[in-house]
Amino acid sequence: MGGAAARLAEAGVESPRVDAELLLAHALGVPRARLLVLDEVDDAAATRFEALVAQRADRVPLQHLTGRAPFRYLELAVGPGVFVPRPETEQLVGWALERLAGIAEPVVVDLGSGSGAIALSLAHEHPGAQVTAVERDPGAIAWTRHNAGARAAAGDTPVDVLAGDMTDPGLLRELDGRADLVVSNPPYVPDGARVPREVADHDPPLALWGGPDGLDVVRGLLVTAARLLRPGGWLGIEHADQQGESLPAVVRSHGAFTDVDDHPDLAGRPRYTTARRSG
Ligand code: GLN
DSSP states (O other): OOHHHHHHHHHSSSHHHHHHHHHHHHHHHHGGGGGGGGOOOOOOHHHHHHHHHHHHHTOOHHHHHSSSEEEEEEEOOOOSOOOOOOOGGGGHHHHHHHTTTTTTSSSSEESSTTTTTTHHHHHHHSSTTTEEEEEEOOOHHHHHHHHHHHHHHHTTTOOOOOOOTTOTTTGGGGGTTEEEEEOOOOOBTTTTOOOOOOHHHOGGGGGGOSSSSSSSOOOHHHHHHHHHEEEEEEEEEOGGGGGTHHHHHHHHHHSSEEEEEEEEOSOOOOEEEEEEEEE
């Protein structure tokens, strides 16, 4: 175990010890806490562990190796083709749930849903919510559908999964002026920005890159959100560390929104902008 952690550290993995433990638990098919009372690793598990550590040292994302990504109360299936949900997105969902409290059957749209982390968490934590998850990437939407099916089978209110582009003026016309909340973790990384190998080589490009200032997709998203939201409906958009001023400015200058605010994540970095549809 110490050797595996050292190997991962050497390879530049950010949390080598935790990753080594999670991979060993995965190789053994046990929860991580069970490692505390483990006295022996059989040869087959040791071989599996060795292979997993080698892949992680080659910077394959941990979540692709375990096939799972925890997000709030859920565990999503993830793998090649879909963006791995991040813990820093969890608070945006908490904010959204606060806006929806007191609305029995809110109409909610998640633009660029990927694994479905945001949409499925909202449906799980607000069972009355009528959630539509929009995804344009054919590789990613297979995962959206898979996770939506698994959550519905587990008893959550079903989420509608729709193949579509969040900037398409024809998207979800039937919800025009009816949405209580539009939420998104859009592609916002400025073209050419340096990202870790796990991200550059394994997250789908469509989920990451947002043009020269990272806000190209967001500009189209705002047009869609302004159309879908009812007067007083809420908008929440995740953004990059460096966009804590530029994204609120773009939302303000759009003209259809009031109460534009920015919020930090748990690490204190600017992380999401919220606003309200005027009218
Ligand atoms: N936060 C992601 C990253 O750091 C980017 C997510 C996005 O563009 N939506 O890789």
